[in-house]
Amino acid sequence: MTSHMLSTLTEAQVDRAAAVASRLGHERLPGEEFATFWARIPVTGAVDHTGLHQRPDTELGARIFFSSGGSTGIPKFTLLDHTEMLRNCAVHGRGYRSCGIGSRDTVAAWGLAGTMNSEFTMYLALAETGCCTLPLGKGEDPDSVIDLVSRFDANVLLVMPSNLAPVIARLESTGRRLESIRLVVTGGEPLYPSDEARFRKSLGNSTAFRSVFQTSDTGTIGYQCASSGPGEFHIHEELQLVELIDADVEGTGYLVTTNLERRLTTVVRQRTGDLAQALEPNCPCGDASPRIRLVGRAGKIVKFGGEKFAVNSLVHLKEELGLPLDDFEAVLGKDSAGRDQFVIGSERMSADPQLQERARQLFAAISPVVRSQIDLGVVGPLEFSGPAGGATSRTVSGKTAYFTDRRA
Template sequence: MSEGKTGAPHEGPFLLSQLVEWIDREHRNEPGRIIGNLLDALRRSPYYGPLVAAAEKTHRSPTERLRALPLLDRDTFYRHSPPLSNDILTGPMADAYVYASGGTTGQPKFALYSNEEYKIATDVLGFIYSTAGLEAEDVVGNIFLAGNLWTSFNVAGRALENIGCLNMPIGGATSYDMMIKFLQAFNANALVGLPSVIIKLAEEVERSGSNVRIRKILYGGEHLRAPTVEFLRRTLGCELVRSAGYACVDTGPIGYQCTHLGGSLHHVLEGYQFVEIVNPETGAVRNDGEPGEIVSTNLTRLLMPVVRYKTGDLGRWVEMDECACGFSGKTFELLGRCDDLLVIGGINLLPSDVASGLALLPVSQNFQVVARTKNSRDLLVLRLEASRPLSDAQVLEGLEHGSYKLAKAIKDGWLNVEIEWLAPGGLPRSVRTGKIKTVLDERHG
């Protein structure tokens, strides 16, 4: 995007610096107008229309009316969406993109973006990539997965185009030896992709002794834990490993990382998203820093509105003065999937507790945790990939060193752990997305 125009980002080419100004201006000066525009569109939807009419009877301001609308769970969203129903739509299915959604299991569901909304979303993603540290001088390998109505490869490609870098559309289904050859041919110094694909590439680089060195990695679609980041730094020589933005197909981009944020901290894309964190059980809004489910309203999706959508992700608000980047809005920490939190052996176990221990061992950083019941006690089955399996004792020692609460549960006899070994690449991956479901709870049927 080499020249700018006035108006909103979708009105012709739009500089990233102007996009930042547009988001800030829209949020700071006219938040009520943006929400009001959304509510006007909702009235045209057979699903949302009656809900908005009811909210208008008891609430005056646009923000109050938005908050009065019910939380939207995935089943309800898809039940009222194409191809089952058009009730959630505000207009005809034309001049638009359709993408597959609905997670990694079951039949795919679908999300529609008008062409205008798609351009805004990819402009926002370009801003996220640029803010995270990608520059026009970079040579970037796009190893997100393509095809099957997936969004990531397409939107990443257009976001990179906005930055002006050398864009290599390699694709995550390409063999790892060919990935390495492509990256070497053009001296690529950056990657965008799915963590499980990036990890496998790093393992192949290490195994083959390749001289591929990647300074910058932006990841999306899965969580990347601190121990795995250290593995990527060691094997690929990474200097920058950062989120490519927190997003999902249904909502679009929700949060981003500036160069001053690390780990799983994200600034809210204020002016583009209205974000809440709620108690997963009661739906009550949380503003106290306690973990809860992230709820998103995309303020620009007008064809297929997504309002107060329960993302299924855990997060918590983080108190922060004005960030060094100049951002003074809300910042949250992404904690994982709601169904990734296992209450087992008397402890609350997150994948990061396991990852901390595995980082100490010469095994793949891809893993799967399965909760079962055996002899009336909780059993944790840990599935690992390795060409040369370690002894169970070595793995248990690593786990106990990596997590105090896991060590205590094992030592006190509240939790038994069994190890299952698979060959590299042997963990089950979703046929549709290539993702690994990190946590399975088989204790309830």
């Protein structure tokens, strides 16, 4: 296993990393080089820590569970003490400031606290910017959101793309715009270029789009500045040690993080589930922190007609066709002959034969294997349908489900 540590570690960071690892029983030997010691620690996936609050022999103090459905929809719980939670919020708030949120802004923010959601920490993080926060709850009623944003002169939206899409659709249908919005800060899921272009048409012409990056398991990880490109993030290096594991010839590897300030739920060399590339740290904004570019989710590989298929490649099809995120869902199932078959759910595409033919061409061009399997009849031809209710499916954590495997 090869590893590339993005930060040039100080002695203080080395000591903190070794102390965190020791909580899991990984002890640095006397005189052992840190790189050698670190390589001995296994890389892990996300762990459920549901039972931590039930340890009767330890005084744990004030603590709180964070929860996540993840891309699999299987709940995972992480336990933080109160001090850790506040520290994470403070660092996350600095990320919001780097995105461009300041004390003169009024930020309309989606989200409620509850199982699978810990959005109250977002409000604590926003307090670090000095802004005025306008909580919108779940924001499920687009007309109510539009009315509140207008009434309170909000000029920043803090929202997942999936939750903004219905509001944009309502603005499009009524011919209205929210021209007061100067900045949209997203998180939780990627914002693709075609969706950004669509959203901007219903907001101000100069609206900026930036993002933050975090997971419930590992805490806040990164943020975008004004110079960040799509998927590019600065790393909160005061909180995270970030590595790329097993990078390919193009420099794309598995993103692995170590949180330097976790006490109850120790996070050491844990995969985030993302694929990333390292960028040069000399960002035009002057921030010298390490930088990465996220290139997709790891593990999104399925067997399609007996061959491995990278689900992330379907995003290319969505973007080439200019389909919005709320009108695109790829479902893998079986056709009447029992063959594997993809069905693209899209109301726009289901009513446009020319768009369908273009989609078939793009799908066949994804890889020579896919083209060969289609030509040989090993898999069923690409088909199309309108998604139920005119909207794509959601995960338990509210994110858009771009892909669903229904063969089981």
